[in-house]
Amino acid sequence: MKGTLHLVRAFGIDIAVHWSFLLLIAWIVYRSATIGVGMVATGVAIVFVLTIFACVVLHELGHALTAKAFGIGTRHITILPIGGVAALERIPTQPGQEFLITIAGPAVNVVIAAGLIGGVWLLGDLAMPETTYSAAGTGFFLSLGVVNVALAVFNMLPAFPMDGGRVLRAVLAIWLEYARATAIAAGCGQLMAVAFAAWALWGGNPFLLLIAAFVFFGSKAEVAAARQRAVLTRQRVGVAMQTDIHALPFDAAVGEAAQIMFEGRQHDFPVFDAEGGLVGLLRREAIVEGMRSRGPDAPIRERIETDLPVLDENDDLAHALEMLRTHGPALAVMHRGRLVGLLSQEQLGRFLMLGGVPGR
Numbered sequence: 001m002k003g004t005l006h007l008v009r010a011f012g013i014d015i016a017v018h019w020s021f022l023l024l025i026a027w028i029v030y031r032s033a034t035i036g037v038g039m040v041a042t043g044v045a046i047v048f049v050l051t052i053f054a055c056v057v058l059h060e061l062g063h064a065l066t067a068k069a070f071g072i073g074t075r076h077i078t079i080l081p082i083g084g085v086a087a088l089e090r091i092p093t094q095p096g097q098e099f100l101i102t103i104a105g106p107a108v109n110v111v112i113a114a115g116l117i118g119g120v121w122l123l124g125d126l127a128m129p130e131t132t133y134s135a136a137g138t139g140f141f142l143s144l145g146v147v148n149v150a151l152a153v154f155n156m157l158p159a160f161p162m163d164g165g166r167v168l169r170a171v172l173a174i175w176l177e178y179a180r181a182t183a184i185a186a187g188c189g190q191l192m193a194v195a196f197a198a199w200a201l202w203g204g205n206p207f208l209l210l211i212a213a214f215v216f217f218g219s220k221a222e223v224a225a226a227r228q229r230a231v232l233t234r235q236r237v238g239v240a241m242q243t244d245i246h247a248l249p250f251d252a253a254v255g256e257a258a259q260i261m262f263e264g265r266q267h268d269f270p271v272f273d274a275e276g277g278l279v280g281l282l283r284r285e286a287i288v289e290g291m292r293s294r295g296p297d298a299p300i301r302e303r304i305e306t307d308l309p310v311l312d313e314n315d316d317l318a319h320a321l322e323m324l325r326t327h328g329p330a331l332a333v334m335h336r337g338r339l340v341g342l343l344s345q346e347q348l349g350r351f352l353m354l355g356g357v358p359g360r
């Protein structure tokens, strides 16, 4: 994500903080100065907020590691002043998986809260001066425990893109079509966003206003994504793929592919062996690299990408898009052992943009 500072890499996931997080720190310093709580209390307030955001990171790791258990990777975790975002590589196709991945986040906060409150009860608490965040008399760990309860409750509000919205959708999807379930959950989210905004303006809380905007536009994005997925699920690879394609023999030279690529007709080429079996794909980058380093006579042989999955012309486009996102910009389409076409992300984009194939 743009404008972020990379912090650490944990479980193979990059964790970063957005620059706007500094605004939150600045706000605490400003508030502390206006209330006049002094340097120590300001420092404690900042440490307190940093500890809360450590809990937010753990919450996001709850999502990411549960997703990992279902074979779904996480591109990165970003911490914003209004909470965290775990960018999953794909949305799970089964509502049950989405439910578990979603519920794992707030569950982490519940566990932390139980640990802290239990610990304070057994061992006592650390005294905290009166800060922007706490009144005198509340200890550090109890306050943190209470914040974790609040985080769990707040995230479970049924408003996209917060966890509660996803849980509501997963539950509705038991009875309803996915797109319909999303629309209802999103409508609920937008109502809540309006309520947040009203509350924010009433109480003069700028962060709540930010959250309201985040929820409002997040809900709209979820509806668009679900609609696109519904369209993709109904269509087959066979209607969207490119059929007029060039395939190359195993012993061809890079120049042959470069010529066709130059004419703008095709960027990725299926490659066959002498028996007519599909070996793999020659990709755009491999052609460019071959032309640059060794010229048009360079053999394509050592530049072929093998071990790639193939699509079937009867696969639905939602599945195809997932495969393209994981395995690269284009994949060969086979049917009954025969190459019938090529599907690229670019081609799929054209298909969606035009709302189908003209004249077909």
Ligand SMILES: [Zn+2]
Binding pocket: 059, 060, 063, 105, 106, 155, 163
């Ligand atoms: Zn969450």
